Amino acid sequence: MIPIDPQLYPKLVLALGGNALIRPGEPGTLEEQYRRIRQAMAHTADLVTAGFATVITHGNGPMVGHLLLQMDCARALVPPMPLFISDADTEGSLGYLIQQCLVNELHRRGRKQGVATVITQVVVARDDPAFLAPDKPIGPFFPAAEAERLHAEQGWHLAEDAGRGWRRVVPSPHPLAIIEQEIISYLLGGGFIVIAGGGGGVPVVRGPDGDLQGVEAVIDKDRVAAVLAREIGADLLIFLTAVAYAYADYQRPQPRPLPRLTAAEAQKYLEEGHFAAGSMGPKIESALDFLARGGKRVLITQCESLAAALQGQTGTHIFP
């Protein structure tokens, strides 16, 4: 397979999955997050030093879950904040950790390059059907009685989650545009590395007076990665997740890694149900969206395989 060369693909968006930041089952101490992010940034620094102009985006699922739990425990003492504030909080806190780890990693390699986190507002449609049917589970599990209380007192929607208890479900509207797009492009053009759209960014709508305002929702980070990539005119979109490849027949007796796909082939596998909704599905859909709007290549792989994947030796590579 053709290696991924910065001459061919100068501008990229790198989307870090939750797994690059925290693993399921880990309590998520700062030390753990720091260790994971440092590992991820060692691989990211390889991209930067290879000469790619890089925008980084990332998930925030576990961290938002922790914030919501903290707010629930302290609600008698401190007023709870809406979800869009938690989105902004985690863009800031994770952005800080990522930016510091990347600067440190580049510094160790004798390279001086600035990294900036941009708190990103992402426009969604006020009439997005997701607002009428919240289905994205977030935060901690509650027993049934507690779920009833939260519904009555907080107006939350809660849904039973696979026998494990009740969880808050929130709308996950489609991202339409990025308010800070010009700023991100400007920084990138100036030679800086930009962290943007973290956790899917802060969902906003325009009010009747034209003012932006946050809305109670979360946006899928894979979908925001595609919008970011399209809006900044990226050539390449990379998803770093928990698996080395997207597979056909995943979780069947004989899963088949898919090293190379055309958009049409990926579309066919998607329609045949090979990519699970809520995990691999949105990555493939976002990949197709990006490739349909001028993107040149998409790579899906895991952090530790990134170097080999850039050589074309592993990972799922999708072409228009």
Ligand code: ADP
């Ligand atoms: P991220 O935090 O990177 O978004 P997700 O858990 O949402 O991670 O998505 C990655 C997961 O998708 C993998 O760990 C795997 O369990 C799941 N998955 C579902 N279908 C597939 C598939 N066809 N091929 C590979 N992984 C798949």
Ligand code: MG
């Ligand atoms: Mg995911």
